[in-house]
Amino acid sequence: MKYEVPVPNAEWVFHSGAVFDGRRLVPGASAVAVSGGVVTAVGSDDELRAWSGPSTQAIDLAGRLVSPGFTDAHVHAAYAGVERLGCDLAELSGARACLDRIREHAALPPEPGNDAGWITGGGWYKGDFPGGYPGTDLLDAVVPDRPVYLINRDHHSAWVNSRALELAGITASTPDPADGRIERHADGTPSGTLHEGAMELLARVLPEVTDAQLEAGILHAQDHLFSVGVTGWQEAILGHYGGYPDASAAYRSLAAAGKLTARASGALWIPRSTTVETVPALVESLLERRKLNDAAGFSTRSAKIMVDGVPENCTAAMLEDYLRPCACAGPEPSGERGLLYLSSEVLHAVSAALDAAGFDLHMHVIGDRAVRTGLDAVAAARSANPGSAGRHHMAHLQIIHPDDVARFAALDVTVNAQALWACNDDQMTELTVPLLGPERAAWQYPFAGLAAAGARLAMGSDWPVSSPDPWQAIHVAVNRAHPDYPDAPALLPDQAISLQAAMAAYTSGSAWLNRSPGGSLVPGAPADLAVHSANPFDLPRQALSSLRVDLAMVAGSPVFDRAAAASASPLQRIPSA
Structure with missing residues (x-):
């Protein structure tokens, strides 16, 4: 099959491979031509040979697949970049490796502006520690004199040492905030892990994350995302959260300077302190922020609402009690059923107002009660705003009651899946399933059921919560097992x-x-593409995680070239017809 836009002498021709156009493997297609930043033709090698001229850069795919670049629909690129440039624990396995890295980092001199000598970063994994939550004793043993604040991979908890607790004034008498919890010893003293809103108790004493640091982090993240074939993303929180400031100014600066070369957009954060009375003023402020960001070339049409937490710390909102005791309290008291960070009344009001203002709702939902409450809020917004074109979506979607699966298609709510989590790993088997029990554990990540019911599917990584490599997530989506x-x-x-x-x-x-x-990858589309190390449709499904990205482009310009990074050999050319 051949599609054409008549542009002679393409700048690039990718040939002798396979083509995935964003929806399917195109029958009979083995080549793609690119000129002027757009795809100009898709077809067979013979059909596209006429597009080659003396200046055409020809890439022999040698059977590999070319596809659109991946788009990550839920990522924290700014956080990930800053943490990778700090005390980065994300690629480590095991408590000992984490502690060794922290000790090494503590040997470095504090950065300018860090008067208290804070060690910050993150990426530790709950499954590496008994019970999921490490204590001050482990950190104190390797860093006794400097304060330490390390966010875990899911960004719902932070690990701190005694010096950090001392500087923040957190003691046995410090109450849990309404939207979080302090892990404690039997006598009530803090044990070293802070969940959700309790992380904010350290915000006033943490060193400031500057716009310059955020810009450096975003650029570092952009390079890493390009290396795994991600050419566009949505920054999932733009606001003050977990000790981080709003990264919007950093994004605006990079976009205006032409340094933000990926197709990045963002979701403006809805504070957990929102009330029905504050909704009108909040929406007005978001509209002003959106206008400011648009003027710099950075789109922020989405609004991020965190409906609940995560099951491992008992903050995911459940329809029935957890099977183990946990101490949770929130604006909607629910015994042992987790947290709703906004009451149903507030969630309905803010969702309807955001929808009316042209925002796409981006909801964090994990527990089955959060899913149902979120769907109810979207239903209310659709009803209040007939003809709404909002591209509303729910991220994570771990536990969905079977009665709610069909509602996604009915309400046109996109499933924003983090597929890498849909597997039996240590966290799932040791921390999650014991809290849920077999019936609810069987409702987790029902991707096939949602697709069969007609729901739209999108995917994201939630990096630095988990790997940003789409091939790892695709492997799990197809195999339901982690490599x-x-x-x-x-x-x-x-x-x-x-x-x-x-x-x-x-x-x-x-x-x-x-x-x-x-x-x-169709004629006229931007030439945002990725060349993969093989054709995955020819591989056993158990081998998908072995795939790598060899080349990535945005608007026809290479942004990552694995071969060029390894050797400076020039690109081969093929003769014109």
């Missing part, structure tokens, strides 16, 4: 989706959700 746990049984294998569906979700699905022009 690092080869002996673990698949998690609900009937909820696996096809490779085509997973790739479509991570390309055209996420690009549509982000209102990005990328996500497809």
